Amino acid sequence: MRKTAIVTGASSGIGAATAKRLAAEGFHVVAAARRRDRLDALAKEIAETVPGAGRVAAVTLDVTSQESVDALAAAVDGCHVLVNNAGGALGLDGVATADLDDWQTMYDTNVLGLVRVTKAILPKLIESGAGHVVNITSLAAHVPYEGGGGYNAAKHAAYAVNEVMRLELVAEPVRVTEIAPGLVKTEEFSLVRFRGDEERAAKPYEGVPEPLVAEDVADCVAWAVTRPPHVNIDRIDVQPRVQAAPYKLHRE
Secondary structure (H helix, E strand, O other): OOOEEEEEOOOOHHHHHHHHHHHHOOOEEEEEEOOHHHHHHHHHHHHHHOOOOOOEEEEEOOOOOHHHHHHHHHHOOOOOEEEEOOOOOOOOOOHHHOOHHHHHHHHHHHHHHHHHHHHHHHHHHHHHOOEEEEEEOOHHHOOOOOOOHHHHHHHHHHHHHHHHHHHHOOOOOEEEEEEEEOOEOOOOHHHHHOOOOHHHHHHHHOOOOOOEOHHHHHHHHHHHHOOOOOOOOOEEEEOOOOEEEOOEEOOO
16 A cells, blocks of 8 residues: 655755655655645656656645645545655844844744644544654754854754654654755755845855755655654754855865
């Protein structure tokens, strides 16, 4: 019997790569995000290019909307794996010049969105008898850096929720894993952070010979969720070889 995996933020980047990888691992995948056109294209691509892929369903989802999350939960009969990937960063301002609207948005998506979706899907994960919650955070959750205050705070909160969940669910058949990536070059993360400014968006990757790509993080997700059910991978920190900390990169 194929298992079902829900991936939030699946319309691009790490989410899309994770949906593809889990489909290749034999999961039925529910790809959830706001941009339905991208989800439909992703489902079509997987069906046409991934041998042996499970069924892929596209579900429109806004993790900041309880109504939207409730609709997702109602649309899914059962679930074995939930990948909380929806989130992101906005701006690079210091605390003294912080845009609090940006901080609010980052908290709403990275933290409250994660909790909202997990709360809605958790009964299905428990019912499966072998559930797994995978929370995509960031090295920013564990190592602060200048200009990262809002993103650091949001991702640190997501890390704290992850740790609390593992304590609270220890008697339930649900594993809890955090994956904390370093520098990942995707088509949108930095562009969204800098509101479409392509020049600023390119700077974090300048001179970095081989940053991570979305497929590297998807590989970590796939490995964690395919371990035997009694094995819990608590946390995976993954970064390119040339990165030693969020603020320490070798550039050529």
